[in-house]
Amino acid sequence: MGSMIARIRSRYKVKNRLIRSIYWKKKMKEIFYVEDVNRDGYLTIEELIKNTKPLQKYCNAPPEKMANLEKAYHLFWGEVGLRPGKKVNKKMFLSGLNRLGRKELEREQAGKATLHSHIANALFDIIDQNNNNKLQKEEIANWMGAAGLDQSEAERLFDEADHLKKGYISREELIETEFCSFFHPEKCMQKLGMTVVKGLWL
Secondary structure (H helix, E strand, O other): OHHHHHHHHHHHHHHOOOOOEHHHHHHHHHHHHHHOOOOOOEEOHHHHHHOOOHHHHHOOOOHHHHHHHHHHHHHHHHHHOOOOOOOEEHHHHHHHHHHHHHHHHHHHHOOOOOHHHHHHHHHHHHHOOOOOOOEOHHHHHHHHHHOOOOHHHHHHHHHHHOOOOOOOEOHHHHHHHHHHHHHOHHHHHHHOOOOOOOOOEO
16 A cells, blocks of 8 residues: 555656746746736737747748747647637646646657757747857847847856857757756756755645
């Protein structure tokens, strides 16, 4: 009986791994707040896609690149529950991301492409304005400007992603950094030299 309970508890911990992490919940709540531009307490896939439109201006993104990003958004966020015409509140948002995150981590461990990698690839193509398959600091600054962030922070973000100090960010590095920020928040914090209290769960 004891071993059976232990196995059930183990499965429950894996199932709720992300949503029980205060670091992950804090990060995802911040994303919800940023994306909820009209502050109505809900998100829609239409709202998320609308929030990507500044990329056209700041990164000179052509329609075909924006279309690829929109397709990737529908694929990823649809799994979270953000489907056309549906509103999702914060609780539903966290629950959906936790559910998807479990599957994404399994794909990552199995060496398979994640749904998030589709977004990261489409985003890379947009940021890479000169199409040389390398992201420079100026391109990162443009991306940050499109996101409504301080472009002067581009150097910090650039250094965070450019692990090998090559002077550019590769496609693989962007995919890894973006996936890390979504599904390995503690790992990202440690890379930045921030203190992470292990075993800190809700």
